[in-house]
Amino acid sequence: MKLPPGVKPKEFSSALAEFEQAVGKQWVFTSDEDVDLYRDAYSPFLHEAEERVASAAVAPSSTEEVQQIVRTANRYRIPLYAISTGKNLGYGGSAPAYSGCVVVDLKRMNRILEVNEANAFALVEPGVSYFDLYHHIRQRNLKVWIDCPDPGWGSVVGNAIDRGGGYTSANYRNHFDSHCGMEVVLPNGELLRTGMGAIPNAKTWQQYKSGCGPWIDGIFSQSNFGIVTKMGFWLMPQPEAYLRCTVSLSHYRDLGPLVETLNYLENARITSGFPDIASPLNGYPPIGQIQLLFENGPPTMTEEHKKLLGEVKLGYSGELEAYGLKAGIAYWELWLSFHGPMEVIEAQWQAAQRHFAKIDGARFRIVDRLSLPIDPAKAEQYHEPEFGIPSLRAFSIGARTPWNPTPSKGHMWFSPIIPRTGEAIIEANRVFSEAARDLGMPLFGTFTLPACFWERSFIFILATPVTEDPATNKRYREGFQKLIEIGGQHGWGEYRTAPVFQKAVMDVYSFNDHALRRFHETLKDAIDPNGVLSPGRYDIWPKHLRGTQS
């Protein structure tokens, strides 16, 4: 049996016995085979001793059991690492930030406590997956949508407190922003409710976010200040209709006006569905089409087109642009989607066209015009998450095929936030493609376009491969760290990262001699003096481990 660092076998045995008493013997896992289930399937330390692994796992089924576990951990100084379903692959999965932690696996806490159709909100436990919530709503024919990521196997709570996102309307795509109210087990075992939930017998816990006084919900995301055991979410009223359209532009210079116009339209809520920027001329598909591309193969391309692509710089050459004009291939293609009553979204599309028409040569196309709800049998023709339908199809992206002959073992997401401008897209391409080339990292084709999950900023997301070869993984890890540093030098920071890179990322957030980190540490010392809860998560270490971890 593995031991948590600094914990004697006898103490660990006593703690495990107390865990068993709290949750039942069958829900405490200590065999290598069971504990291995909590390894990160995409660990960048694959086959290496430095891989961060758990010593044991415990799976409570209620808030009260979580409280007992935390109190026991304090008595024996056992480091815990809480996960909800542990499916955030590419950002660390279910493996702890600090090797030897006991994983507190919350997937048995899978109750959907309320879905309120009339006011469009839900209250769920951390073990509730997007699939669970989606099917709960469908079975009851409730007229609300969830917003889910891709794949949809993860926890609604877990993805929100990891600050993930989805694909429907701007009001709901940011999962932390769309939450309303939390219940949290604090590191001393005490129970806290945030927002209106702090009122006993609260009537508006999921209807008014901030309550009164300091709004503290944010400190329980990407942190180790508590274990969230309930969380409320605002849901999207089921729209009546859906319209998907494209705006095509012919010149490289059009990227800036495209983004500027999109920003106005989205910030004014004239369009609110997931915007998706593609470059057909650069062979770069919209995110929503990537899985279809991997399933069916890339679009055919003439030899002349391929040759021209081999000569572009930052996705541009005059010859490529001229070829695009001659062949009728757009340089940029913006996919827009609209949800709402048909007469409203048709009017929104009309307004959007009027604004984009200010860009010379803009062309417009309606791709889909659907009444909702969509027939589930037809949903697979689309990128399901854009309809709030969870799916596992994203994994077709990783298959070995003639057009993907050497798929990676996994990936680490490099995800800096950059400004929402055309200039920033080109600058990020320049900075990171030069760095990737120097570091020998296979991150770029001709040009990369950012993801539009968030309002007012882009995620310039790049998948860094995880391979079977430790030497290659080591090189990629070091390269990844360097990319984080380079991003920081340009004022860009990651929005989320795997535990192995959390120190490097938080190093970038260094304003005023790391005032933010020092504040986190002050909080940690006050809230969790024994340092039992998820040590090292987002580089927040308890006092006794501070400075000892790389």
Add this chain to the structure above:
Amino acid sequence: MDRRTFCLGSAAAAVCCHAEGVFAATGTGATGAATASRSPAIALDEIVFDSRYAECRSFAAAARRSGHQTIAFEGDVTPLWHDMLRPLWAAGRGSVAGMTTPSSLFCLEQMAKDHWRHVVIRIDHRRSLIGFSHRVTATEPMLSRTFAALNRRQDWPERVMELLGSCERAKDRPCSSGPVSDDLLDPSVASGADLVSWVISA
């Protein structure tokens, strides 16, 4: 629900008897020592296959000849997992064998973890223009049995089903991995999807 629930029904005995015949036919079988310590074969509750691939269809046909029911799917495992496997696993049942693409297995393995279930054997079938090469990851005695049963066999999909139908669970033995046949294939040349055969059990 008890995650350790493990069903051994009459089907298991039937599969076990059938498996003995297979290994006798290959002329190798398990060693005497392994036979002496043999665990009961896993009773398979479901056999699943990706019906887009001829090899998977042959595998499924062999399963049906052995008396198993089979479930077909095409690429996306979402409905298979949600409608069939998840309820089984949630009920503490559901030892499942399959032949799928590696990405489908990856999904199912991650979902099986939610029920503390493991991939107890996986046989990777790597496709090239000239055929398949195989690599097995398992504990003994399944490792040796796979080498014996699959090496240079043209009818490997059927053989794989027979192997998986007699799969033993050896929790106390180390898991290892190795090529079943000489790897003649250029990994950079893919002529279609790779496949993988597997058993997921408690």
